[in-house]
Amino acid sequence: MNRxxxxxxxKTADVLNVYFTxxxxxxxxxxxxxxxxxxxxxxxxxxxxxYSDPVADGETIQRSNQQALENGMTVAKLFxxxxxxxxxxxxxxxxxxxxxxxxxxxxxxxFCQRCQATGVDGVILPDLPLEVYERQYRPLFAxxxxxxxxxxxxxTSAARVRQLDALADGFIxxxxxxxxxxxxxxxxxxxxxxxxxxxxxxxxxPTLVGFGISDAASFAAASRHTTGxxxxxxxxxxxxxxxxxxxxLAIKEFVHSIRA
Amino acid sequence: MTATAPSPYQVDAHGYYGPFGGAYVPEMLYPNVxxxxxxxxxxTQDPEFQREFQQLLTDYVGRxxxxxxxxxxxxxxxxxxxxxxxxxxxxGAHKINNTIGQILVAKRLGKKRIVAETGAGQHGVATAxxxxxxxxxxxxxxxxxxIERQKPNVDRMRMLxxxxxPAKSGSKxxxxxxxxxxxxxxxxxxxxxxxxxSVVGPHPYPDMVARFQSVxxxxxxxxxxxxxxxxxxxxxxxxxxxxxxxxGAFYHYLDEPKVRLIAAEAAGQGIASGHSAATTALGKxxxxxxxxxxLMQTEDGQVTEPYSISAGLxxxxxxxxxxxxxxxxxxxxxxxxxxQALDAAFQLSRLEGIIPALETGHALACxxxxxAKKDDVVVVCLSGRGDKDLATxxxxxxxxx
Numbered sequence: 001m002n003r004x005x006x007x008x009x010x011k012t013a014d015v016l017n018v019y020f021t022x023x024x025x026x027x028x029x030x031x032x033x034x035x036x037x038x039x040x041x042x043x044x045x046x047x048x049x050x051y052s053d054p055v056a057d058g059e060t061i062q063r064s065n066q067q068a069l070e071n072g073m074t075v076a077k078l079f080x081x082x083x084x085x086x087x088x089x090x091x092x093x094x095x096x097x098x099x100x101x102x103x104x105x106x107x108x109x110x111f112c113q114r115c116q117a118t119g120v121d122g123v124i125l126p127d128l129p130l131e132v133y134e135r136q137y138r139p140l141f142a143x144x145x146x147x148x149x150x151x152x153x154x155x156t157s158a159a160r161v162r163q164l165d166a167l168a169d170g171f172i173x174x175x176x177x178x179x180x181x182x183x184x185x186x187x188x189x190x191x192x193x194x195x196x197x198x199x200x201x202x203x204x205x206p207t208l209v210g211f212g213i214s215d216a217a218s219f220a221a222a223s224r225h226t227t228g229x230x231x232x233x234x235x236x237x238x239x240x241x242x243x244x245x246x247x248x249l250a251i252k253e254f255v256h257s258i259r260a
Numbered sequence: 261m262t263a264t265a266p267s268p269y270q271v272d273a274h275g276y277y278g279p280f281g282g283a284y285v286p287e288m289l290y291p292n293v294x295x296x297x298x299x300x301x302x303x304t305q306d307p308e309f310q311r312e313f314q315q316l317l318t319d320y321v322g323r324x325x326x327x328x329x330x331x332x333x334x335x336x337x338x339x340x341x342x343x344x345x346x347x348x349x350x351x352g353a354h355k356i357n358n359t360i361g362q363i364l365v366a367k368r369l370g371k372k373r374i375v376a377e378t379g380a381g382q383h384g385v386a387t388a389x390x391x392x393x394x395x396x397x398x399x400x401x402x403x404x405x406x407i408e409r410q411k412p413n414v415d416r417m418r419m420l421x422x423x424x425x426p427a428k429s430g431s432k433x434x435x436x437x438x439x440x441x442x443x444x445x446x447x448x449x450x451x452x453x454x455x456x457x458s459v460v461g462p463h464p465y466p467d468m469v470a471r472f473q474s475v476x477x478x479x480x481x482x483x484x485x486x487x488x489x490x491x492x493x494x495x496x497x498x499x500x501x502x503x504x505x506x507x508g509a510f511y512h513y514l515d516e517p518k519v520r521l522i523a524a525e526a527a528g529q530g531i532a533s534g535h536s537a538a539t540t541a542l543g544k545x546x547x548x549x550x551x552x553x554x555l556m557q558t559e560d561g562q563v564t565e566p567y568s569i570s571a572g573l574x575x576x577x578x579x580x581x582x583x584x585x586x587x588x589x590x591x592x593x594x595x596x597x598x599x600q601a602l603d604a605a606f607q608l609s610r611l612e613g614i615i616p617a618l619e620t621g622h623a624l625a626c627x628x629x630x631x632a633k634k635d636d637v638v639v640v641c642l643s644g645r646g647d648k649d650l651a652t653x654x655x656x657x658x659x660x661x
Binding site: 051052053054055056058059062066069074075076099100101102103104105106126127128129131132150151152153155156157160164175178179180183 | 274282283284285286287288290291429430435436439442443446447448449450544546547548549550557559560561562563
């Protein structure tokens, strides 16, 4: 069974998804960070494929993208790094997150094949329009066993949320507030109302909240009405600040602090 | 000009020009883009909108702009050359045709704030101008590097009351200013309108901007008819960065196959030099700033940084309609180097007493390349005036002494 599907069957609350950018801080950190996150108890991991023009991302993730590209990261390189991880004991569900152009240039079908071959469970492509996915890519993603995640924001209409939910089969990524990644989201009454309003829609997919989740308090607040939450920029900042030799331990402490 | 079948060069019901176009935006921008998509035709086709738009174009922008028979330039190339004088628009370029249109749309959508991107600063100035006119808050993102090299336009925007915000991400130029403007829009989804400056971005922007700029070819038709007895030229020449003046100059001639449409791209120091912005020569199909189009990119799909002496052509993509005109062969794309553009700009200054913008120099540089005959009528879209480029021109004065 797809690891993502299996995860959400097993666990329906407090699911922790951690994002990091492939090739950051060092080109070959990808697998060791994955390993450390798994050991620390992250429920799923979202690996960012760096892009030159990440419009949905705030400064922290932009800079990690730029650094990763300068380090020489590419889509092809990432698949090389992921080759064999499932045989080496990495069991945590993995999503690839990235912008559409590098995937299109790599070749969408080839991309799906490589995902399946390396054990990637799903994808998040924020600038892939729902309509294009439905018309062009849905059968391809299904053929290679890839689950698809769509984003929903506080401005998304209920009708549109239902449309997105009908086509998603991984989870629904609830963007906490209008803004790019890493924005300081105050988990206030407005966000709480939006999350509980979304819960009331009775979606078929699990929901994970992202954007501005950085610590135990925001994780707990975000998880109250949802299946869990996603931490990205705060984790990137940790990687940025941590010397290489301390990385595994720091990752462990970070994940434990979120769970505290 | 009567189209019985839908034009293959105009946007279809789904927002595409053949394989190009669409709205490849993250969900955070979907409601904004949807609101615009669902309302732009209704708003712009409303008679009251048209009345206000036309009146501002006349009384504020100074339209119609003249169509000028350039006799000495014509003699030089042994053909008949007319210049469509967009350089005489208020603020010095065609850019204001679009910003007037979009600010009227923004007002009707109830927006309180305008955000825009700018490269050389021409679109930024045109946006700051209409914001001052309409009393709306104006924020312009401009690459940190462009702010340094286009200081007079930065000062103009500030004098007009706009806030100029440096784009410090990526390569710190137009592409990144566009990214920052989009991020600003993501963060302010309900009260802000994003005035894109060219025929780029997600649907409906390319179509909306082209419609506002189509006044260029609409006027050309009646002026040419009046002056020559024929409505269509043999050649229409325009420069293409994103491509808004070209989109306007071509608009009413798209389905007139006898009119040869010539698009001048910036080859920079030469197509093979590694310092170029010749998108169709160097690019491949892909996705940039919310549209499927042709863009300069690495094998891995990373957008590459363009170069041109002209900041207005310094963009790694072209509008989706232009991508379709290129792919179908409807328009011919010529690559013009910095040197060719400078030569043409000095030539026009000396022969006709008109100092063109460096961007426009690229369109003028096509004149010796198109094989126009004695009786042919050639129209060049003179998209902007050259005051802003005086620092660059001054550096080359000795060479043209």
